[in-house]
Amino acid sequence: MDLGGINPVVLIASLMVASVPILLAAIGELVVEKAGVLNVGVEGMMIMGAICGFIAAVSTGSPVLGFVGGATGGAALSFVFAVLTQGLLANQVATGLALTLFGLGLSSLMGQGYNGIKPPLTEAVPFGPLSDIPVLGVILFSHDWVVYFSIAIIAAVWWVLKYARTGLILRAVGENHDAAHALGYKVGRVRLMAILFGGAMAGMGGAYISLIRVPQWTDGITAGAGWIALAIVVFASWKPWRVLIGGYLFGGISVLQLNLQASGSRIPVEYLSMSPYLITILVLVIMSSGKGRASLNAPAALGQNFHASR
């Protein structure tokens, strides 16, 4: 099965891997935004996760602890954001941008001396004979555990938001924090939890880049993945399963453009390289134009600070 020299089975398998970082970061950010908080510092939290995860994995020799370290690093940076925006009621967009710049700088400082080191390898989950099934084996049963984790966490977020009481409270806080407060829910605490979850997920996404996808540390390794994750949340109109579609679309085009180059396509390289971003912009324009439901679906209290005295 070949399409112009490109094997679609291998392509699907590798787009699943390529989109893990943005999937994790986007599903975290979705929860944060559902709670009414706009944290645009995803890029900063991802890169903190990338370096913290890398340091943890290299010093302990365990890739799993690396991911724990990455999640901790991302959550720690998001805690700074929570203190500033929830405690001191700072502007969320400005704080988020500052968080990104701070994260990039701090990670570069922490990463001194970690250039060119090999982290411990994460093996594919052993599925035994299952991975030998033609087509499906390669697509479904040839990945490392984080790929399955990213899909599982999306399912979990979907279930919690839709069916669990926790999800209902989270959405109430995001839609109308005054009403939620009047009902006796701790708006600040709920938002803090959401922000920490978002930070941890972004951190894991970053750790995936430095531990599995590259696997190496270098300054600015996330290369804008956090911004794509932000766009994908809007693209998904705050619905968990659409995050998966958005992530795979972006990951798919990124992988496809390189494969097209390698297979000797006649399309100029420059167009191929810009195509993933171009398509993200196009989709966002289409989503938010006209009377699409996307803009209506945004949490009503998104980006607004809350203080009980008001």
Added chain:
Amino acid sequence: MKKILLASAALVLIAGAAVAQDKTKACFVYVGPIGDGGWTFQHHQGLLAVEAAYGDKVETAFQENVPEGADAERVLTQMALSGCDIIFTTSFGYMDATNAVAAKFPDVKFEHATGFKRDAPNVSTYNARFYEGRAVIGTIAGRMTKSNKIGYIASFPIPEVIQGINASFIHAKKVNPDVTISVVWAYTWFDPAKEADAAKALIEQGVDVILAHTDSTAPLAEAAKTPGIIGFGQASDMAAYKPSPRVSSIIDNWAPYYVKRVGAVMDGTWAQQDSWEGIASGEVEIGEITEAVPAEVKAEADALAASIADGSYHPFTGPLNKQDGSAWLADGVVANDGELAGMGFYVEGVTGDIPK
């Protein structure tokens, strides 16, 4: 406030000048981090060699991760102001910045790696004949590939990279007429994520030997994930990936040149020049060929390297045609340096276009 700034700037200048009188200050501008394990790492080894050679008589300074472009000019100006006597700018993209700053500081010597512009008398250029090394690893690649597909991760469409693609392909084809080469343009010298993605795409396309013209070890790390894929150390030995996927390497050894040129500044004999050395003088070295390569292939590669070193063979020897089939070099004719330095075309058999 302004006064304080001016005063402190003056102090820095005086301090710099005072140091410069008794010590020669050699400064280096790097495009990547010194820990990249490749290009910049090797230049930094050169800096360390200068320190080892002259000890107390020399002072060194370097700056990592300097972007090619406007930032480079700022960094160079800063270095020239801080009392550097000789500044090595170690990437092709610093060419215009080097010449612009050199014109403003006629007393400072500038050495630009891999460039061709020497607008001011205080600018020299130096380069290494990387294509000689490419010819050797191209031979190994042609012998080792089982899928008859070799891949090349190219950085920017500049003559040095095109020489590399052509030299690799010519020599792979010489030992394996069925071989084809896939080129992926990464448009970066150092971006491990991008380099890894490019290597992955090549592997998915059936390539089983990867040659990289970018600076990090990421392509080798990617190759290590799939059994049967081999690659080569680029710029540095990258010995951490021995014995496979790294089966050999092209090592840039800048140390002798740096020691020589800093010495020339010290004794006042520095003059503008254009240096282009290769395997013969040791500036390009072939790293250990590991046991993953069969002995007869290793012997063949060693013999080729030896014939290049003693001058009996030139990697660009006719008959060679250009990509469009038109004749380039007649039988036995050797390409001259001017032609090589401006190389902007593929040889016959390479597919795809060079991006403009």
